[in-house]
Amino acid sequence: MALTLPSLLSTSSAASSPCLPPHRTLFTGPSTLSLNRSCRRRRSGPRASVAFDSPAEAGERGGSSSGELLLEVRGLSAVISESKKEVLRSVDLTVHQGEIHAIMGRNGSGKSTFSKVLAGHPQYEVTGGVVTFKGQNLLDMDPEERSHAGLFTSFQDPVEIPGISNYDFLLMAYNARQKKLNRPEIGPIEFFSVVDPKLAMLKMEKGFLDGHVNGASGGQKKRSEILQLAVLGADLCILDEIDSGLDVDALQDVAKAINGLLTPDNSILMITHYRRLLDYIKPAYVHIMEDGRIIKTGDASLAKQLEEGGFKAVSAT
Numbered sequence: 001m002a003l004t005l006p007s008l009l010s011t012s013s014a015a016s017s018p019c020l021p022p023h024r025t026l027f028t029g030p031s032t033l034s035l036n037r038s039c040r041r042r043r044s045g046p047r048a049s050v051a052f053d054s055p056a057e058a059g060e061r062g063g064s065s066s067g068e069l070l071l072e073v074r075g076l077s078a079v080i081s082e083s084k085k086e087v088l089r090s091v092d093l094t095v096h097q098g099e100i101h102a103i104m105g106r107n108g109s110g111k112s113t114f115s116k117v118l119a120g121h122p123q124y125e126v127t128g129g130v131v132t133f134k135g136q137n138l139l140d141m142d143p144e145e146r147s148h149a150g151l152f153t154s155f156q157d158p159v160e161i162p163g164i165s166n167y168d169f170l171l172m173a174y175n176a177r178q179k180k181l182n183r184p185e186i187g188p189i190e191f192f193s194v195v196d197p198k199l200a201m202l203k204m205e206k207g208f209l210d211g212h213v214n215g216a217s218g219g220q221k222k223r224s225e226i227l228q229l230a231v232l233g234a235d236l237c238i239l240d241e242i243d244s245g246l247d248v249d250a251l252q253d254v255a256k257a258i259n260g261l262l263t264p265d266n267s268i269l270m271i272t273h274y275r276r277l278l279d280y281i282k283p284a285y286v287h288i289m290e291d292g293r294i295i296k297t298g299d300a301s302l303a304k305q306l307e308e309g310g311f312k313a314v315s316a317t
């Protein structure tokens, strides 16, 4: 289906958490223009605590009680649509409300593909498995519906959208959600009161809102994505290498903002290569992905093991 801007924004509705409404899924690249349902199915633990402010605090508050089942992935397999090369091979993962999960793994092991397949990216075709999100069959939803259901995906390399300011983008996305929730839409002036506190939280200059979508530096793009999350909200946030391109201070600001958005009802699945992110956003579960499947799951000590011993220390082979 060809995308209009509103459908590109694809903001949404049905999130259960009133303070964290759903969000948009954004495919900004050639595939955006032909966003379709090809990523639908082809054939028809412990819980992390929330709101850590510092590594020490994160360590102290790391908890482990399960909320409601949010995402259940069973035997998910997928191929690249064009080449039919298999990239996901029977991935299993379960996320409950309030949990923080991290996926780590070698370059090319399939981490980003996994997040894109969950978001419904048309570059991939699901060839097997079941994915249930908030009790619904995620694979039967198009990307917009997934967003409407409360799935937020921050991509590794968000593509610029020249000609659309960040402010307009956020306002349109916000109002689309309001509409979906049968709430009154708000005007551009009123919207400042929504965005302003979020900007402050992320230590972003107001001038950022005048720039075009994803048209900033690498670090600013990452902050921008978290700003979108803060304004629009989500039940499950998939953050793909949110730490890449961030300097030390920016990493702390972004991590603090993410922690500030956590409630006992929403969850995070983050993909990262570096343990330092996990010092700020402490996961209850760390998964190691290898050759398109999750080969090991443990707690945060698995990330330490990985850092100290390299992939051979945690590899299946």
Ligand SMILES: Nc1ncnc2c1ncn2[C@@H]1O[C@H](COP(=O)(O)OP(=O)(O)OP(=O)(O)O)[C@@H](O)[C@H]1O
Binding pocket: 080, 087, 105, 106, 107, 108, 109, 110, 111, 112, 113, 114, 123
């Ligand atoms: N659209 C695509 N076209 C061609 N190959 C692809 C595509 N998407 C993924 N791949 C290939 O699938 C494999 C997994 O890629 P993916 O980006 O998911 O890995 P990753 O674990 O996220 O890597 P990194 O840590 O480097 O970001 C790689 O071999 C990659 O080249």
